[in-house]
Structure formats: structure tokens, C-alpha cells
Amino acid sequence: FFERTHRLGDFFGVKQDGRLLAMAGERLKPDGFTEVSGVCAHPDARGRGYAGALMRAVIERILARGETAFLHSYVDNAGAIALYHSLGFTIRAPMRMRMLTRGDLAQGQPGA
Template sequence: MGSAPELLKNPAYYALNGPHARLALIRGRVRRYQPEVAPFLGLPDEPTEQDWADAAELVGVGNTVAFKGPDRPVPDSFKVVQKFGLVQFVAPDSFGVEEPEAVLLGPDDVPEMVALVALTDPGPFRPRTIECGRYLGLRRDGELIAMAGERYHLPGYIEISAVCTHPDYRGQGLGSRLVRAVAAGIEQAGERPFLHTGATNATAIRLYEKLGFSVSNRMSVTIVEPAGR
């Protein structure tokens, strides 16, 4: 596979202008996910002063959003709450493997999914995040002990996200099995899987490299809130 396309540098924007348009709130050229779906803002690749003004109106004073991409200056109309590095990986060809134990998770499973995310902190997961795509889980004695699913969906690519395992069941390869299972569904849809992990998460980076993933981008996550008047 060659280098990843430019749109992977700005995944939220191209998802919300493409397959996830149904989940978008829009002002001018700016997009954001509906707040109960995800906390992400989609800015054009080269945002103008007007784009930033539209973003401030779309987000609203007192609310925070996050955007991913190359480092860019943030205007005085926004306050930076937090910023951290991220590594983006793309899966190798024919990576997916079906997982016979995996169960498809639906709206009735959301309370358990939210609880597992709160316990393990794989990244944001909200009551309607499940509307982004297909989520799979593993259960033991009826309890949800691991999960993974699809978040950003942009042309040609679907992100694997919310990969987490209950602390009592770690070290058994459950996360890797679910990553492959989610990837199998993505590949069957004719798309390529990709994912993100924190730039300081050496364990996850080693795991994805061992699984054959290749780095497509190094970027930042910037959490901001409108500064108000």
C-alpha cells in the first residue's frame, strides 16, 4: 500500500462531509458531531477566520470539543484546554479475522459499554457513539468484558475505536481478537481499517506494529472551548 491519502490527516471533517453527514451539525464550512455521538469538531484543512467564528458559534460558550490533525494555531476566540500527541495507523491488507465468540452490540448494551469505557478509558464514548458503526463485544458469564467498534467513517476508510478490556481479563489477547474482528467487517464493506493511539502509549504502539499496522500520520488532539466575549 502507498502513503495514506491526505483526508486521513483530518478524519472528523471528511467523515462529517461524507458517510457521517447524517451525524453532523453544520455552520458554514464547519462540522461537528452531534454532542451525544462524539466530541469532535471538523474544521477545513486550512480554516479561515470565518471558519473559526462559525466553529465558536457551533460549539457554544461553556462547551468543549476536540479536533485532530497537524498542529495549527488556535485563535484568541478559543481557549486551549488540553493538547496531546497521537499516532495514526493503517491496517495491512487482509488483516481481518472473524471472531466466533464476538457478539454484535446494540442500543440495549450501551449502559454496559459506557461503564466499561469509564473503567478502562480508551477514549470518548457517548450514549449515541454506537450510531457511528458496528460494535462487537465479548462476554463471560453474561458480563461485557471487552469491546471494539467503528467510529470515524470517511471515504475508503473506517476507524477502529473504543478498544478496551476489563482489567480482570487483560493479557489474554481479547483486544487483538476484537480488533481483527472489527477489521474483518470493515474489509468486507470494501474499506480499509485505521486507528489512533496516544503518542506516549508505548504498549499500544508496540502491539499495533507487531500486528502489522503502519504509521500513516503523527498528529495532535487539541481540546478547545470558545473563549466567550
């Protein structure tokens, strides 16, 4: 995550002894919607329910504003998808993503 990511919306985290164990927050905000983003847990802290609890806090605030929460995931991230399903999210549409880098553009190469 970038240095100013936290300015995009509210973020919540779980810390222990000054160490961030898990976090979740907001990112994109098209009219009437807010993306749940930055959901992650340190490998040492997985399985404790932190990500789900943090997501519920983020989603509660989104819904309180009268907005719809949405998110995205890589298709092979089974753990995240299972968590999202348990929180009531469903797959709306599969998407394809192509990442371009400056080197690709400078060399006239199509993205990977």
C-alpha cells in the same frame, strides 16, 4: 464512550457473567476508510488476547466492504501501539491534538 456511540458502526465485545471485559468497534467513516475505535479491555481482562481478537473481527468486516481500516493512539500508549503493530498497522503521521472546553471559549482563553 457516549450513550449512542454504538450507532456509529459495528461493535463487538466479550462479556463474562454479564460484565463487559473488552470491546472494539467502528467510528469515523470518510470515503473508502473506517476508523477502528473503542478498543479497550478491563484491567482484570488484559493479556488474554480479547482486544486483538475483537480488532481482527472489526478489521475483517471493514476490509470485506473494500475499505481501509485506520486508527489513532496517544503516543505514550505503548501497549496499544504494540498491539496495533502486531496487527499490521504502521505509524503514518504523528498528530498534535488540542482540546478546548466550553469554559476556555467563554473566558476567551486558548485551549490547553
